[in-house]
Amino acid sequence: MQMVDLSVRIGSLALKNPVMPASGCFSHEFGQVFDLDRLGALVTKSVTPKLRKGNAIPRVAEVSQGMLNSIGIPSKGILHYVNDVVPLYAAYSSPLVASVSADTVAEFADAAAALSVPGVAAIEANISCPNLEADGRAFAMMPDTTRAAVAAIRRRTPLPVWAKLTPNTGDIKAVALAAQDAGADAIVVANTILGMSINVTTFRPTLGNVMGGLSGPAIKPIALRLVFQCAEVVSIPIIGCGGISTGADVVEFMLAGATAVQVGTASFIHADAMMRILEELRAFCDARGIDRVADLVHKARVEHEPIEW
C-alpha cells in the first residue's frame, strides 16, 4: 500500500504534514511526551518587545466543551527569545515559527526584524492582540489596522509572514484581504473568541482578568465558518485553528479551505493529541484512498451558494 503523502506547502515553506501547534499551547515541554519532530511546524507562544508579567490568577476556567483563558502573554522579551528559546528547537527538523505580538505598528515591525534570525523559519504576527493606538481594539478587528501592521512587518523581515486573525471582527473577509494585500504569506484563522463566565456561588468572574478567550470544541463551527469565508476571497494559504481535536476535524477544516491546521486546547486534554490527530488523518486518507492530503483543500461540495448574513 502506498503511503499517504501528508506534506503541504505554506507559500515557500514545505511542511511534512499539516498539523502544528497553536501559539500559546505549545513549548518544548511537550518533548516529555512525544517526538516534536513529527509535527508539521513548531509554533511558539507569542513573544513581545516589552517585558510582561501576565494577568492575574485564576487564568483558566472550564466551560462546556471548552475553556476560557486569560494568560496575558507573559514575555521575557525578544532578546531572550532569540538567545534562549530559538536554540531549544535547533535539534528539530520541523520549522520553527516565531509568534510575535506588540502594542503598536512600529513595535511590531521592530520585533519582526529582531526575530529574523537563523533558526526561525517564519513569523506569525499575532494581530489579535490589543492595539494601543486604537483604544485597545485588536489590530485584526479592522482591515486598516490589519493592513498597517502586516505591511510594516513585511517591510522588515525576509521571512514568510503569517497573520493570525481574530474571530472578534464583523468583517473577516475584508480583514483577510487586507492581510493578503499587505504581503502576508498566509493567514491563521482564527484565535480565541472573547468571552467570560461568573461563579454563581461566589458571584465572582471565574477569570482574574474577568474576560478571556474561549477555545476548544465549543468554538469549532465558528472557526470553520471563518476559514470557509476567508477561502472565498484570498489566494494565500489558510491555516485553520479553533477547536480541532480529531483527524476528522482536520479534514473538515481542509475541506473548508485550510491548507494546514493548528491544534491548541486539545493538547491540554491529551498532551499527545497532535500525534493522535495525525494518525487519524492518515487513517482517514487510507480508508478513502486519498493519496495526497493536500487534495482535500477547499473541496467542500457546496451545492448552493450560501446567503451572507
Next chain:
Amino acid sequence: MSIAQPIHAPADFPVADVQCTVRANRAVNDRYRHLVLEAPPPLCRATPGQFFHLLCPPAAGDEPFLRRPMSVYRIAPEERAIEFLYNVVGAGTRALARLTAGDTMSVMGPLGVGFTIAPAHRHVLMVARGVGLATMAPVVPWARRRGIRVTAVLSARAPEDLMEREFTQREEVRVYPVFDRDASSDVGRVETLLRAILDQDRPDAMFTCGSNRLMTLLQRLGLEYGVPGEIALEQQMACALGVCLCCVRPIRAGGAIVHKRVCCEGPVFDLQQVAGTWRHG
C-alpha cells in the same frame, strides 16, 4: 486482572498518558472517597507530593472538560497501584465518584516537584488541613522507612472528617488532631500547640498543605525557630506540563516576586518563598 496499557508512552518519554483500570472507589466517610487505580511501573515512579492529571470520564450530567490535577495519596509499586483521596466538590470529582471497579480512565503523570526530605532529617513536623492531608500522607511511610520520626497536626471540621487512619497508614506517627467543632483548630490555639512541639522536640523540617492560615502561621514560626519548611500549593491547571502558564502563583525569588508554575516548578515550594495567600473558588 487487566494490565493498564500505555497509549503513547515510549520508554524515552518520561511522562506517560495511560488508560488505567479502577480497582476500587469507596467512600471513606461522608465527605471523602478513596480511589485505587491499577498503575504500570512508569506511574509508580511518583514521589510524595507529586501529582497526576486525571481525565474524569463524563457521568450523569457532568462533563468535565479539562483534566483535574490530583496529588497522589499512596504509591504502591509492589501492588502496581496509585491511590487518591478526594473530596467531592465539583463536576470533576462528582464524575470521579461515579467510577466503579473495572472502569478505565486516562491518567497522565507523575508530574511536578514533590517534597524533599534530607537524609540528615531525624524528625519532621507535618501540618495538614482537610484534603491537604491526602497530599502529605505519602510522606509518612517514606519517612518512617528511613527511620525519621513524624509528628502531625491534623486539622478538620469535625472528628468524623478526620482521616487519621488514612494518614498514618499503620505507621508510628505522633498525631495531634484539631477541630473546628470544638475550636481547637483556631489559629491561636494551633500556634500554642506548634510552639510546644517546636520548644520540646524541634523538627528538622515542616511540611504543610491545605490552609492559607496555617501556611502564614508556619511561615512566621519557621522564621522564628529557624526551621525550614515546604508547602504543596494547588491552582487551576490546563496542561500540567508547564506549557500553558495557567497555574502560576506568586513566589519570591532573588529579591523579587515572580510567577512560578505550580505544575512543574511546584506543586511543592519552599514555605518561605510563597508570597501572599490565595482565595479559592
